[in-house]
Amino acid sequence: MMMASHPFNLVVGSRLQLEAETDDCSRPVTLLGYLEPHSVMLSWPEQDGTCLALAVDEPVLIRFEAGDSLYQFQSRILRTCTDPYPYLHIAFPEGVHSVQGRRASRIPVNDMAMMLVMEEQGQKLSVALADISMTGARLVAGTRLGEVGERFSIEIPSMSGDGGRRLVLPCEVRYVREEMSSNAGKRVYHHGVEFAGLNHQALAFIEQYIGNKVVERRGAGG
Structure with missing residues (x-):
């Protein structure tokens, strides 16, 4: 790498x-502040609406x-705090490194339909995946x-060729933008x-999927 x-x-x-x-998943957090070279202050990551179990000196990526x-950078937890709200202090990184930058790019997809599963209603809808990166996507x-x-x-079809x-x-919604579709003249939502x-399997899948799309675009002269 x-x-x-x-x-x-x-x-x-x-x-x-x-x-x-101690966790096999990547959790979203917010940068609350930092003081070089001492610590970085982050919101406490959650799992199913509750604070993830973390311990002082635990390594984190x-x-x-x-x-x-x-x-990405390696660090460790220096302090866990719950007052006035849950947050963490982690060690200020000795170094921050880029990880094959092309795979973090938002890659246009547009031709792919997939299933969206609403957790509360338990229903499934067909939506379009407009673009995707290692940390998020745009759905239309x-x-x-x-x-x-x-x-x-x-839900995205597996690339392993094992049928269905x-x-x-x-995922979590970060923004919603309403506009008129250029080709059909209908209202659409981004x-x-x-x-x-x-988990690691999902991250590896997205990385491979983006890499394949990059190769396809280059082959098509995109």
Whole structure:
């Protein structure tokens, strides 16, 4: 894996992904602040609406997007706090590295329909995947799928050639934009979603899927 150093110059409020050693999923967190070279302050990651069990000195891996690149750094938990709200202090990174930047880019898809699973109603809807990155995607549908902060899952067909197997990706709505479709003249809704709680299998799938799309676009001269 080719990696290059990168300065830690994130803006407070940025969304990051935290992966703890005791957890097999990547959890979204918010950057609350930092003081170089001491610590980075993050919101406490949640699992099913409750704070994830974390311990002082536990190693963590942090990933984030900047521009069209994906970055990561290793750290450890320095302190856990619950007052006045749950948050963490992790060690300030000794180095931040880029991870094969092309795979963090938002890759246009447009030709792919997939199933969206509404967790509360248990219903499934067919929606279009407009673009995708390692940390999120843009979904397009003729109806509003949810409000900012709501969670649902999307199902993408597996690339393993095993028939009808599909991979489930939990996500959370970050924005909803309404506009008129250029080709049909109908109202459509664009939903920016952030992946939440992805396991290693899901992350590997997205990485491979984006890599395949990049190859396809280059082959088509896109």
